[in-house]
Amino acid sequence: MENREALATLVLRLGLAWFLLVWAVNKILAPQQYQKIWGYFYGIDIGATAPYALAAGQIIVCAAMVLGLWRVVSYALGFAMHAVTIAIISPTLIAPFVIKNGFPTNRNQAIAVAAIAGFAALWLLRHRDHWSLDEWIKRRR
Numbered sequence: 001m002e003n004r005e006a007l008a009t010l011v012l013r014l015g016l017a018w019f020l021l022v023w024a025v026n027k028i029l030a031p032q033q034y035q036k037i038w039g040y041f042y043g044i045d046i047g048a049t050a051p052y053a054l055a056a057g058q059i060i061v062c063a064a065m066v067l068g069l070w071r072v073v074s075y076a077l078g079f080a081m082h083a084v085t086i087a088i089i090s091p092t093l094i095a096p097f098v099i100k101n102g103f104p105t106n107r108n109q110a111i112a113v114a115a116i117a118g119f120a121a122l123w124l125l126r127h128r129d130h131w132s133l134d135e136w137i138k139r140r141r
Contacts, residue, residue, distance in 0.1 A: 006130035010068075012122045013075075013129065017065040019115055020078055024058035027051040041088055068132020075126055079119035086116050 027034050031051035038046045058081060064074035086093070092106040093113060099105070122129075129135065 002130055005125070005128040009122065009125050009129035010131050012118060012125075013065055013068060013132075016078060016115065016118050016122060017062045020058060020065075020081060021062040024055045024062060027055035027058070068129055068134055071126040071129060071132060071134050072123075075119070075123040079116070079123055082112070082116055082119055086112055 028051070031048065034051040034054070035046055035048070038044050038050075061074055061077045061081065064070050065078055089109050089112060092098075092109045096106045096110055097104055
């Protein structure tokens with residue numbers, strides 16, 4: 001049973017870290033996009049370097065998640081980073097079947113709900129993540 005739980009949390013941890021990493025790397029590849037998003041949603045000009053700083057922080061969190069390092073904090077930060085996205089897109093979550101130009105434009109946001117549920121599950125199951133670096137360090141002591 002312990003190996004099955006360890007495998008399940010490993011799969012969840014790696015998948016969620018990859019999910020966040022894609023968005024973090026995109027901030028490096030298309031920083032202007034994030035400048036526009038902050039300007040549109042928050043009315044804040046974050047400048048040209050902020051997307052890179054945000055991406056660096058997110059990549060560090062993703063690396064900690066992949067390793068299972070500082071699980072209480074890194075898993076909570078992953079959840080918090082995605083919770084910001086949920087807050088921003090929340091109006092579209094209550095209207096998933098809006099049709100624009102013959103296409104349901106809001107249905108893909110349902111993925112965000114599944115991801116936040118995954119982050120919550122990972123944090124709640126962190127004590128079952130036996131194949132993490134935290135656990136390995138604990139066993140070595």
